[in-house]
Amino acid sequence: MKISVDYDACVASGQCVLAAAEVFDQREEDGVVVLLNENPRAELADDVREAAALCPALAIRIEE
Structure with missing residues (x-):
């Protein structure tokens, strides 16, 4: 699995962090997503x- 994020599309809702905090975070200054790991563990x-x-902006893309 490989993850990519469209930072320009992100609306800083934080749903990604709530669902997968080991993979996503948010910038303090504006709440835009930060991708912590583009190749997360299978678990x-x-x-x-x-x-x-859950992303309202559909800013997260997954390649299986």
């Missing part, structure tokens, strides 16, 4: 998929 795959599904 985190479901959390990452949930984060992508």
Whole structure:
């Protein structure tokens, strides 16, 4: 699994962090997503998929 993020599309809702805090964080100054790990462990795959599904801006892309 490889993750990419469209930082320009991010609306700083924080849903990704709530779903997968080991993979996503937010910048303090504006709340935009920070991708902590573009190739997370297999155990985190479901959390990452949930984060992508919850993103209101559809800013998270997953390559399986």
